[in-house]
Amino acid sequence: DAGVIQSPRHEVTEMGQEVTLRCKPISGHNSLFWYRQTMMRGLELLIYFNNNVPIDDSGMPEDRFSAKMPNASFSTLKIQPSEPRDSAVYFCASSLRGGKADEQFFGPGTRLTVL
Amino acid sequence: QQPVQSPQAVILREGEDAVINCSSSKALYSVHWYRQKHGEAPVFLMILLKGGEQKGHEKISASFNEKKQQSSLYLTASQLSYSGTYFCGTGTGGGNKLTFGTGTQLKVEL
Numbered sequence: 001d002a003g004v005i006q007s008p009r010h011e012v013t014e015m016g017q018e019v020t021l022r023c024k025p026i027s028g029h030n031s032l033f034w035y036r037q038t039m040m041r042g043l044e045l046l047i048y049f050n051n052n053v054p055i056d057d058s059g060m061p062e063d064r065f066s067a068k069m070p071n072a073s074f075s076t077l078k079i080q081p082s083e084p085r086d087s088a089v090y091f092c093a094s095s096l097r098g099g100k101a102d103e104q105f106f107g108p109g110t111r112l113t114v115l
Numbered sequence: 116q117q118p119v120q121s122p123q124a125v126i127l128r129e130g131e132d133a134v135i136n137c138s139s140s141k142a143l144y145s146v147h148w149y150r151q152k153h154g155e156a157p158v159f160l161m162i163l164l165k166g167g168e169q170k171g172h173e174k175i176s177a178s179f180n181e182k183k184q185q186s187s188l189y190l191t192a193s194q195l196s197y198s199g200t201y202f203c204g205t206g207t208g209g210g211n212k213l214t215f216g217t218g219t220q221l222k223v224e225l
Contacts, residue, residue, distance in 0.1 A: 106156035
């Protein structure tokens with residue numbers, strides 16, 4: 001099994017530019033999570049999907065952030081326009097059913113730097 | 116609110132034991148434990164569910180005290196490979212999301 005795949009692994013962009021992060025969950029997993037990790041705030045859940053439907057987006061910082069899951073094997077997190085405070089490592093994770101008793105498998109992350 | 120972990124950091128000699136605690140202000144349904152090495156993704160260690168259970172994984176085990184809304188991770192006879200940051204992730208009554216704790220940096224030295 002390839003595990004959760006994220007791209008790009010590193011992204012450097014300038015303030016105001018649009019950034020799109022991509023995630024391919026583990027085949028057969030029904031739930032997908034987007035997290036952001038910073039030194040100051042730790043690991044924060046941004047949004048999660050069950051069966052491609054967004055269930056809880058209360059962690060999305062503001063309207064500049066949006067996430068989609070058009071099918072079971074692909075999700076995107078978009079930031080438009082990006083700001084320096086968005087610099088962080090963004091992780092995507094998937095789990096079989098998404099329940100509180102299910103293990104989450106994390107992807108390698110995308111390190112985003114906004115100049 | 117984020118669960119609070121203690122200690123924030125700990126340094127061990129190889130072979131020593133350690134305990135990492137995770138406390139929540141909310142009633143817990145589940146506690147997940149993950150380890151993250153520098154520059155890598157968090158890796159799952161174990162899940163504990165409501166019911167006060169204990170689980171073990173090699174020389175790493177954990178307990179879950181539902182009444183105290185706490186979980187503890189026990190590392191015995193530590194190895195160099197145990198170095199990393201340990202996170203607890205707590206699941207509460209509403210929804211399926213986890214809230215991750217503040218993290219505990221553990222370093223094992225020779």
